[in-house]
Amino acid sequence: MKLLQKVKENLMRGVKNDLLLAIYSILIAIVVWFVIAITLYPSVPKTIQNVSLVLDNTSTNNSLSVISYDVEKVDIRIKGSRTQVGNLDSGSFMAYFDTDNVTTPGKKSLNIKIRSSSKVNYEIESITPSTVNVVFDEFKSKEVPIKPQIPNVSVAEGKAIYTKEFSCDPEVISVTGPSAQLNKIKYANAIVEKEMVIDSTQNIPVERIEFFSDDDTKIDTTNLKYNTANLFVKVPVVTQKTVSLDVQLMRVPKNTFNTSFLKLKVSPETITIASKNNQAKIPDTLTISQIPLRDLRDGYSETFDISSILAANDLINQSGVETVTVSLENTGLMKRDLLINKENIRILNPPDDGNSYSLVTGSLPITVIGPQSVIESITNDDFYAEANLLNTNSDLDQFTFEVLVCCSKSKNVWAVGQTNVLIQKTPIPDDADEEPEGEV
Known part of the structure; x- marks a missing residue:
């Protein structure tokens, strides 16, 4: 047993020596290879x-x-x-x-x-x-016109955006960038993306800018420099309403003419108007003109400039309609020339100015119009004229005055054209200028 144990120990000692030798050999080989590599391939x-x-x-x-x-x-x-x-x-x-x-x-x-x-x-x-x-x-600078865009902004009921004053402030933006890129820019959109409902004029800060070419192609902004810090969209808000259009007749005889007989057509019948005054009360009906009854001949038609009418009343035209036409739609009308005798021409309400007023005109030629059946049966005696001198002030001894022609037979007949008479003004004698009795 001792012999076997000794043999075993000798074998283990030999294995350890061989392993150490192998490790040394590998290290030496690496060093040799490194030296050779450096020498042969520096x-x-x-x-x-x-x-x-x-x-x-x-x-x-x-x-x-x-x-x-x-x-x-x-x-x-x-x-x-x-x-x-x-x-x-x-x-x-x-x-x-x-x-x-x-x-x-x-x-x-x-x-x-x-x-x-x-x-x-x-x-x-x-x-x-x-x-x-x-x-x-080359980097250059250019001023580009800008257009406001507010896709998510709406107005309260009864309000509208006044597009003519809808703009950016300022109206241009200064852009710096490559000249070739700047030359492609035609305009820019100043965009407000915020959602809001407004009922009065607002200046809203711009959130984003987009640049476009002539053909509306969006331009890359990678190399462009610009500042939106002081750029605003001005949103003018007005009070808006759709109203009916109407005309008012002037110089209509009281109690002797039926205005409902006239079929006056206003085209268009309604328009949309607005006021910059947020507290404004816009009427339901807008009178576009005052038309004298004597102007309404058979086939009458007249066109009015609606914008000038609205401007005179501080109102804004929001409809896009520039003119309004008024026409007489009655059919079966007939006209006739007659004569009013002097005794049927009346002077009313003469001024209390120490003068007497008398008629110089002998008789008054008139042209009347109405339904054919009525016109065919009327006579001179069915008409009279009134010269109402209320608030009249003339320095002339004789002056021309327009009278109002009335028909006593029918309320559907009226006179067309201007009818004038000549009136004489005569001083009334003053009793104080007479000589007292018994005075020598």
């Missing part, structure tokens, strides 16, 4: 990927600026001492391009160059890609 190539391309100078000596370039990273292959280049990586290098020789705007293909912040000696064998496409242009 320089080795190495590929380094994803080296960043950086822009050293954004402008050239000719006032041109780099607008864009199409390479961000490159791969390089270098050669150098095995002991030195082995520790280099993408962070040890920087790719760049020179702009010194660029003198004109446009797209240029420039060579990519490499530099390193390390002190290791190396040789560049290749750069992939080897060139970069760079766009150069």
